[in-house]
Amino acid sequence: MAARVxxxxxxxxxxxxxxxxxxxxxxxxxxxxxxxxxxxxxxxSNLPALTRSSGESSSDVNRDSDQHLFDIFQRQRTSYLITLHVIKVLVLNSAIQCKMTEVIGLSADAMTLSMRQIELAQDFLNALESVPFLHLQAEGEPSVEKIRRVGSLLLELAHSAENDVVKSQANQSAMRLVDMLVRLNSKASDVLGQQT
Known part of the structure; x- marks a missing residue:
């Protein structure tokens, strides 16, 4: 549906x-x-209850097979959450680029759009930091590509914004993503690091 929009x-x-x-x-x-x-x-917004919380491994998970299934579920949850946040960021970016922000209920005011971009990027960062790092590693390059994409948009905002607060916030969020990429030991962190 997002791709169609x-x-x-x-x-x-x-x-x-x-x-x-x-x-x-x-x-x-x-x-x-x-x-x-x-x-x-x-x-x-209508996520299944199981995807809304990370769900600690319960004491009922005592057999290896149960733990394995729980780990698979948590990795799928990680992928799901990251993808949802990236979709929101990409739809907003597309609306801004196409000058069709009224489609998503926003004015064309540059400050309003910048604040919304930073807000969605910070939601993405919070989601990244809320999931076990091991699951991000298990996602591999698809996860890295999503992080890199959001980081690139933030760096673009940091360089193009006229407001100093927007520049600072965009740059801080981008650096948090670069740190995440470095921890993931990704080549994408080198690319983003060179853009700053």
Missing amino acids: IQVMESSSKRPGDARADTEVCHENIARLSEAYFEMIALM
């Missing part, structure tokens, strides 16, 4: 101005996109 925003933004001139059609398209975005957010 991003794809429609990108294709709509590439249309020539006269193709978007019919404001009634434009408002209908935005309304449909907003509805799809809302459905996506609703799906993310």
Whole structure:
């Protein structure tokens, strides 16, 4: 659903101005996109109870097979949480790039968008730090690529923002992600480190 929202925003933004001139059609398209975005957010908000908390290994998990299944579940939970947070960041970034922030219920005000970008990036960081590090390692390069992507967007924001507080917050969050990549011993940390 997120991919569809991003794809429609990108294709709509590439249309020539006269193709978007019919404001009634434009408002209908935005309304449909907003509805799809809302459905996506609703799906993310209605997480199964088991994915909402990390769930410590219970005392009932005493056999090796039970512990193995519990570990598999926790790794899947880690992947699920990271992916959900990255989706939110990417949809916001796409809306900003396509100048269609009204689709996600935001004004085009630069400060508002910057604050939202930092807020979502910090939610992503909190999710990363809430899961066992071993599970991030088990995710391997797909996890690293998601971290790198968010880090790149934060560095871009740190370099392009006019507000010093936004620059500082974006840079601090990006550095936390670089530290995470270094701990994961990823080549992506070298790339991000060179961009700072």
